[in-house]
Amino acid sequence: MPDEATRRTDLADLVSSRMKELDLSYRTLAARTVDPESPDEGPTWTRGTLENLAKGLKVKVPGPEKVRGLAAGLALPHRLVQDAMRAQFFDIDSVRVEGETLDEDTLVMLRHYETLSPEDRLKLRKIAEDWSQMRPPSVD
Template sequence: MPEGTARRDLADLVASQKDKLAVSYRTLASRTVDPERPDEGPQWTRGTLENLINGKPVKTPGPERLRGLAAGLGLPVRLVQDASRAQFHGIDSVRVEGETLDGDTLLMLRHYETLSPEDRLKLRKIAEDWSRMGSQTD
């Protein structure tokens, strides 16, 4: 990515899913209710969603806003969280799955895509070893 160019991971995810659902900003905003706190109502406003998609500054969303956005978009929360981490914190999330792992092991790395395939493999092996060590101490 060219220097000075802001990442748009969450913005692009929201724009793409909004188009796929064929909904207006207002309709999408009304759907952004956090399933864990439904009484609090929508977590996003039409204007904030529009600003996000159009590249204008928005505050980094917290967990309740991300859960609400995931609900509104009809996407898994983890996908929305990963996109938010990438856009607002420059952290790439990589899922490592394998028989030796207890579920998914999530590695959050800055600039993961810049690592060589060999280095990515080394990190996967570290995650597997770490997972094995943790299960032995339980």
């Protein structure tokens, strides 16, 4: 885990900005964080944990049910919240490239993507795009 001086705040920033957009309090957001895959379990986040997250204080790495619940609470696509979580807690950037895969894009996850030059980012995206268009050989 990166030290405090270098720790990323992608998820915290996403939560803070979305709360402002939707005019939500921490308590209201907490009540909305219900995992769509297990709605009977109720909210997955507490007011205090959300406030700590948004203020940049340390919180535990959220599990899949919490990520789904937070996405629901913020009314955002699951993968957007998932990408922010990976970036903040694991320093992994998610780069999506359109292609011919099951979900219509290829996901490349790597560390320190943001430190690459624009030229190197373009090269990486091209590699991922080419890779996503490769088809496995037919097995007859």
